Amino acid sequence: MTAIPNTRLISALDEIAGQYDAVFCDLWGCLHNGVFAFPAAVKALQSARRRGVTVVLLTNSPRPQASVIAQLDKLEVPRDAWDLVVTSGDAAQFGLLSGAVGRKVYHIGAEKDLAFFDTFADDLAALAASQPAISRVPLAEAEGIVCTGLRDDMSETPADYRAELLLGKTMGLKMLCANPDIMVDWGDKRIFCAGALAEAYEQDGAEALYFGKPHPPIYDLARRRLAAADGRENLSVLCIGDGINTDILGAAGEGLDALFITGGLHTEEFGTDPAQPEEARLQSWLGQMGRAPRWSIPFLA
Template identity: 55%
Template sequence: MTQLIESLSEISGRYNALFVDLWGCVHNGVTAYPDAVAALQQYRTQTGGKVILVTNSPRPRAQVAEQLVQFSVPADAYDDIASSGDSARAAMFEGVVGNKVWHIGTPTEAPFFEPLKLLDNPAPIERVTLEAAEGIVCTGPEDPTADPSVYRPQFLLAKQKGLKLLCANPDIVVDRGDHREWCAGALAQLYTEMGGESLYFGKPHPPIYDLARRRLRKIADVADDSILCIGDGIHTDIQGGIGEGLDTLFITGGLAAEEFGSDPAKPDKARLDTWLSDQRLSPTAAISFLR
């Protein structure tokens, strides 16, 4: 049975490291949640615990760090970052979808294609038209407010060509402030439903957890049973953590807040238990907001 808690400090003493989701947990895509920042700072300073931010952002680690400054998330709230973007970039430069790729995304996501120094012999990647492509790289829809179905004509051609789609962000939707936006995961889901093959490198899939563990090992030797995964995505953060054999803390006031009553700060325990049963997932604990 999932334990409903009021603050991270109730259980944080059991863990030497946290894998923490960003969007919907530490910030809302516009600004930081002060209580979440304070909770992470307290965890690091009072217990000496390590915090790895594990995000499905398609951005490289350095670009995520720059964005956190813009959102007023201070550097002393975390130790390192593992992004879906870095995990997917490594796969792209290993040539998993070919050398000539059709990119679906915005101009701000261009750093995804910058050379990756971690690999000894990265594959040369060239962005081309769909007609000339050997594969697809999706960092997100060009218009995050448009229904993903607008890509059906292009995906039909891509499927006929047998192209694989590399998804740099498995999230289906995120809330940017008060507005919900589509993510790369929605496009990858559509492509799969149409019969295409999509490759995932963020939560809940293993590659990003391997990256997070490697980032953690650089600063501390922490066993899996001392790691807690925190996030508001039941089928990304929580399913991924459970799949890795890690304990999980579900943020109820995020993407699924409406499922647990009219007040996001006070989730109804009975409704939470019923909903989690329907999802066939059982987080170690749940909390309204990270604090």
């Protein structure tokens, strides 16, 4: 096996922020947990911006940019902690509008996700206006499936969707997955995301299309928006996140440095104290996972 370079444990983003022009920072598990924002993370991003670093919040949320900004405001994340928001929903909307799964689609997801079908950022609005309408229809009439998540992610699991997924596979329908995350932590509860349904769909032999991390479309969109806002190209970017198979794998695929948050989704792998991960266990686990983030930190601070 190829040797995995050691990740360097740091205690504050300020230690390394000066090496980068921009950061692509995850939201869930890094900046908030769906219930409240993390004050230390907010301060870290504010400090980075004062250094001249452009902060792009890069999230696998299936909802478009405007909906995520509204959620950030509700969680009292100050506007001076970030510059841009790019969502998996934004990137997936491009696929939807381009007809990746047809114009008549069956939606799996909560009512809170319906903005995905009619709320577009400025750089997608022109495309939406130029294309035939997308309509949501019953599964029997669908040309494809759009999955933004579970209808009730606080109580349901992928098993509740077994019959729908089998019928979709039998019909030969592709699934557009608007959020590749398998799980996230909502407060102290771990809930399933759209990626868990897409994974189950693929395990049944059907096809799922992904647009969020770790897949290229969301990074392409983030780079375009960053270049438009900053005016420079080929900026040095640091990716920050707690998902080893989304944030960290995605950074590696894009050739970008990563800062791995050990106190998030995988915290139990590194000892009993999330604030003090055991370095030997961390290095060993990263080797087993085949991942090599340049930096690690217990929590964004």
